Amino acid sequence: MRSPAAIREWTRRWIRRRQGPDPVAVHLHRGRIYILPTRLGLAFGTMLFSMLLGALNYANNLGLALTFLLAALALVAMHACHRNLVDLTVTGAGTEPPFAGQVAGFRLNLANPSKVARIDIEVGNAGGQAEPVSVPAAADATVRVTIPTTRRGRVRLARCEIATRYPFGLFRAWAVLHPDTDCLVYPRPAPDAPPPPQSAGASGSGVTTRGDEDFTGLRNYHPGDSPRRIAWKAHARGGELLVKEFAGAAAPAPIFDLELAPAIGLEERLGVLAKWILDAQGRGEAFGLRLPGTEIAPEPGEAQRRRCLAALAEFDPAGAGDA
Amino acid sequence: MLERDPGMRRLAWTVGGLAAATAPHTVHLQLWVTVLALSICAWRLLAERRGWALPGRALRGIVTLAATVGIALGYQSLTGLDAGTALLTLMAALKLLETRKPRDHMVLVFIGWFLCLSSFLYGQGMIAAAWVLPAVWLLSASLLNVARSGEDDQPLRPFATTGAMLLKALPITLVLFLFFPRIAGHFWGAPSREQAATGLTEEMSPGDISELSVNDTVAFRVRFDGPVPPPNQRYWRGPVLSEFDGFTWSRARGQYFLRPAVEYLGEPVAYTITLEPTRQRMLFALDMVREWPGDMAGQGWDFQLWTREPINAVVRYRAQSYPHYRAGVEPGAALRNHSLQLPPDRNPRTRALAVAMRAAAASDEAYVEAVLRMYREQAFYYTLTPPLLQRDSVDDFLFNTRRGFCGHFASSFTMLMRAAGIPARVVGGYQGGDWNPIGGYLIVRQSHAHAWSEVWLPGRGWTRIDPTAAVAPERIERGLDAALPDGEPVAGRLLRNSDLLWQARLIWDNANARWNDWIVGYSPDSQEQLLESLGFENPDWRQLGLLLGAGLILSFAALSAWLAWDFRPKPADAATRCYRRFASRLARRGIERLPHEAPRDFLQRVRRQRPDLERQAAMITEMYLRLRYEPAPAPDDLDRLRGLVRAFRP
Numbered sequence: 001m002r003s004p005a006a007i008r009e010w011t012r013r014w015i016r017r018r019q020g021p022d023p024v025a026v027h028l029h030r031g032r033i034y035i036l037p038t039r040l041g042l043a044f045g046t047m048l049f050s051m052l053l054g055a056l057n058y059a060n061n062l063g064l065a066l067t068f069l070l071a072a073l074a075l076v077a078m079h080a081c082h083r084n085l086v087d088l089t090v091t092g093a094g095t096e097p098p099f100a101g102q103v104a105g106f107r108l109n110l111a112n113p114s115k116v117a118r119i120d121i122e123v124g125n126a127g128g129q130a131e132p133v134s135v136p137a138a139a140d141a142t143v144r145v146t147i148p149t150t151r152r153g154r155v156r157l158a159r160c161e162i163a164t165r166y167p168f169g170l171f172r173a174w175a176v177l178h179p180d181t182d183c184l185v186y187p188r189p190a191p192d193a194p195p196p197p198q199s200a201g202a203s204g205s206g207v208t209t210r211g212d213e214d215f216t217g218l219r220n221y222h223p224g225d226s227p228r229r230i231a232w233k234a235h236a237r238g239g240e241l242l243v244k245e246f247a248g249a250a251a252p253a254p255i256f257d258l259e260l261a262p263a264i265g266l267e268e269r270l271g272v273l274a275k276w277i278l279d280a281q282g283r284g285e286a287f288g289l290r291l292p293g294t295e296i297a298p299e300p301g302e303a304q305r306r307r308c309l310a311a312l313a314e315f316d317p318a319g320a321g322d323a
Numbered sequence: 324m325l326e327r328d329p330g331m332r333r334l335a336w337t338v339g340g341l342a343a344a345t346a347p348h349t350v351h352l353q354l355w356v357t358v359l360a361l362s363i364c365a366w367r368l369l370a371e372r373r374g375w376a377l378p379g380r381a382l383r384g385i386v387t388l389a390a391t392v393g394i395a396l397g398y399q400s401l402t403g404l405d406a407g408t409a410l411l412t413l414m415a416a417l418k419l420l421e422t423r424k425p426r427d428h429m430v431l432v433f434i435g436w437f438l439c440l441s442s443f444l445y446g447q448g449m450i451a452a453a454w455v456l457p458a459v460w461l462l463s464a465s466l467l468n469v470a471r472s473g474e475d476d477q478p479l480r481p482f483a484t485t486g487a488m489l490l491k492a493l494p495i496t497l498v499l500f501l502f503f504p505r506i507a508g509h510f511w512g513a514p515s516r517e518q519a520a521t522g523l524t525e526e527m528s529p530g531d532i533s534e535l536s537v538n539d540t541v542a543f544r545v546r547f548d549g550p551v552p553p554p555n556q557r558y559w560r561g562p563v564l565s566e567f568d569g570f571t572w573s574r575a576r577g578q579y580f581l582r583p584a585v586e587y588l589g590e591p592v593a594y595t596i597t598l599e600p601t602r603q604r605m606l607f608a609l610d611m612v613r614e615w616p617g618d619m620a621g622q623g624w625d626f627q628l629w630t631r632e633p634i635n636a637v638v639r640y641r642a643q644s645y646p647h648y649r650a651g652v653e654p655g656a657a658l659r660n661h662s663l664q665l666p667p668d669r670n671p672r673t674r675a676l677a678v679a680m681r682a683a684a685a686s687d688e689a690y691v692e693a694v695l696r697m698y699r700e701q702a703f704y705y706t707l708t709p710p711l712l713q714r715d716s717v718d719d720f721l722f723n724t725r726r727g728f729c730g731h732f733a734s735s736f737t738m739l740m741r742a743a744g745i746p747a748r749v750v751g752g753y754q755g756g757d758w759n760p761i762g763g764y765l766i767v768r769q770s771h772a773h774a775w776s777e778v779w780l781p782g783r784g785w786t787r788i789d790p791t792a793a794v795a796p797e798r799i800e801r802g803l804d805a806a807l808p809d810g811e812p813v814a815g816r817l818l819r820n821s822d823l824l825w826q827a828r829l830i831w832d833n834a835n836a837r838w839n840d841w842i843v844g845y846s847p848d849s850q851e852q853l854l855e856s857l858g859f860e861n862p863d864w865r866q867l868g869l870l871l872g873a874g875l876i877l878s879f880a881a882l883s884a885w886l887a888w889d890f891r892p893k894p895a896d897a898a899t900r901c902y903r904r905f906a907s908r909l910a911r912r913g914i915e916r917l918p919h920e921a922p923r924d925f926l927q928r929v930r931r932q933r934p935d936l937e938r939q940a941a942m943i944t945e946m947y948l949r950l951r952y953e954p955a956p957a958p959d960d961l962d963r964l965r966g967l968v969r970a971f972r973p
Contacts, residue, residue, distance in 0.1 A: 072492035169470035
């Protein structure tokens with residue numbers, strides 16, 4: 001006799017073998033949906049059986065009819081429960097990279113083509129259950145499944161379940177997805193990192209740095225530009241989004257260098273860099289990053305932050321050694 | 324009264340469902356049970372609204388124990404149907420006191436369904452069913468409400484959803500009902516006989532039958548294969564009462580005699596009786612019955628049919644009787660002696676009268692005629708409200724009050740016969756019946772209850788003599804109403820006098836008869852008949868299983884189709900189709916819209932990747948959004964959107 005855990009594990013592997021990895025958009029057709037009674041469903045079955053025995057014992061036809069009506073209701077509920085998942089399309093809708101120690105979020109988009117809403121769809125994985133969502137008729141809804149992280153790099157959403165117990169909770173229908181999607185995990189920022197050394201920027205080579213002292217002109221808006229620099233008046237007049245440019249005589253934008261991070265181990269130094277990046281971005285300053293084999297030119301903004309943190313997350317000292 | 328608070332709403336649903344399931348029981352529950360259950364419900368609702376703390380475990384335990392003891396004392400039992408129902412009701416109410424989690428609500432819904440089932444053990448009439456159906460509906464809606472994890476903005480949605488599901492469940496229910504094999508027999512013994520028997524009993528004291536005559540409920544319905552026998556042959560034999568203590572006639576218990584041979588004469592009458600539950604063991608049949616379902620009942624030495632178990636549900640049986648017969652021409656000595664017994668020191672004046680009258684008559688037949696003539700010619704009155712009789716009831720009736728109902732006449736006549744040495748006994752049963760022309764059957768009501776005499780005459784055997792017919796021949800020919808003067812409390816007299824009401828009543832009775840035939844009385848025999856009418860020869864359980872399977876497969880297919888129709892894709896409206904064309908043209912240029920991307924987000928991306936398309940894309944997006952989401956878009960907006968998309972060539 002196998003233990004329940006072993007059976008569950010075996011089922012998991014069987015489903016994985018049966019379905020293989022999933023493409024970006026998964027259409028939940030009938031063959032992908034499994035259904036079993038819940039514990040409430042089993043209790044309901046027991047109740048029906050005793051009602052049946054009672055009605056037969058007393059040769060009570062209306063009692064039998066009531067029992068049959070409830071049994072038929074359960075069967076309809078089983079169909080409805082299964083149907084609640086059929087024809088949903090699940091698409092990856094991006095990830096939310098966390099810092100190590102936080103949870104990684106994977107957004108999934110559920111598209112319902114039908115004329116009726118899909119109610120109480122539960123999405124979950126080994127890391128936990130998302131709050132159930134309902135997908136309105138002919139519309140989409142987004143759910144977020146999470147995986148806890150411990151270290152930087154990448155976490156993989158190897159498997160997740162889309163399930164429903166609607167309408168009565170007597171049955172649970174579920175579909176298993178193997179999205180094989182990765183999510184970056186940034187290094188955990190060192191909380192007590194010292195400020196970056198002033199000389200950090202000195203190694204900046206010939207980059208036009210942009211300060212905020214002398215206005216030099218307007219240029220097109222790029223995503224990541226600080227909203228404080230958008231020429232709102234010009235936007236109100238013409239509609240184009242323009243950004244004011246200033247020539248900075250101020251200190252050149254710093255380039256944070258792994259070599260210069262004051263810490264002992266590699267991971268700790270990466271954490272210090274992450275902290276510097278966050279601080280600089282929080283102040284709205286431009287910054288760059290230098291790792292062995294990688295250099296990112298200084299720029300301000302959210303996109304730059306993401307770029308730099310991603311480089312930290314994926315930094316591989318062995319690979320860098322070859323470069 | 325739509326509750327905003329989900330906890331309160333949930334509780335209100337459950338309490339409503341339970342109340343609906345318990346309501347039919349209030350008729351037979353002891354009053355304190357109903358009151359206690361209602362007050363607990365009210366308190367619990369109030370506690371939810373005011374945020375009061377629920378009672379702790381110890382208090383609940385004490386209350387539960389007290390309720391159990393109360394039921395044990397009040398009902399003298401904890402297991403019978405009455406006590407069980409009371410216990411279930413109180414436990415449901417007490418469970419409310421600890422109901423917080425969805426699980427507790429689910430337990431309550433299950434109890435509610437059981438209460439619905441037990442209400443059918445009390446009666447299976449149309450009204451009971453019509454009441455239970457909404458209760459089941461409400462309970463299911465309550466379960467749906469509890470099982471939902473999200474909140475609904477429409478509080479009545481669970482009701483509508485469950486209604487639709489119950490509708491979908493009906494075909495499967497029908498298939499199961501028709502073809503599910505009915506396993507006969509009891510798994511845990513016969514239901515307890517705690518309810519009072521209805522109708523005729525195995526005893527008759529003066530006044531018993533006149534109590535029944537005010538009861539207009541249906542005893543049984545009869546469908547004849549051929550023509551209906553005339554009223555004076557409609558004697559439905561019930562209990563035969565052969566023991567007399569001077570006041571009360573009762574059935575001979577523990578005494579068995581050989582059943583005398585019967586010679587059947589003339590043409591038989593075949594008919595089907597649908598008998599309402601009597602909680603007794605007797606079956607009724609026309610005199611003299613020759614064929615009846617042998618596995619259902621046996622015939623006693625007094626020609627009465629007895630079943631093995633009390634009749635607690637509607638039963639249907641076919642029988643064949645011969646109105647003309649000669650029964651027991653040669654009676655055994657034991658039976659003869661038994662049919663002559665009289666208590667020695669009771670009713671002395673009647674004894675003297677019998678001896679005198681028999682001496683004056685030439686033969687037994689002449690003596691019978693003389694007694695009947697006495698009833699007819701002297702001042703005897705037929706009435707529903709006779710005066711109370713003394714201990715020697717027959718003396719008191721014959722020489723004193725002289726006002727009586729059929730029981731009085733049958734009792735005194737039989738006594739006169741026995742005192743004169745003629746074997747005689749009282750036969751209880753029903754006489755007559757209302758013809759229902761709408762359904763083509765005879766309704767026999769409790770008010771048709773009757774008592775007559777059977778005397779043994781040489782050469783003729785047991786012969787039916789109805790002394791009531793001597794006094795009130797209209798009773799036999801035209802029924803109670805015709806035989807009694809105005810002012811007597813005859814059941815249904817008002818209805819009989821109004822043509823319209825009487826018609827309505829017949830229609831209602833016909834509906835009840837059909838209900839009994841098709842639903843309540845649906846039996847293994849009915850299944851066999853159904854199978855035969857579907858073309859199976861010698862049907863057995865295999866054909867039944869086959870039909871059950873086929874029916875279930877068919878109804879599942881229908882259910883799937885129905886659900887597929889419910890879940891069919893919503894066709895895109897014209898604006899969406901235009902917008903999709905726009906998106907697919909962009910996709911061909913490498914800008915693909917993600918399924919979760921809102922139109923405005925998509926526009927941002929288009930603007931970033933192809934600034935040259937910005938103007939057109941923005942106009943299309945804005946126009947599309949206006950058409951989709953604005954309450955009243957301008958009529959030519961759609962045309963404009965179409966034009967824009969047609970001109971859009973990225």
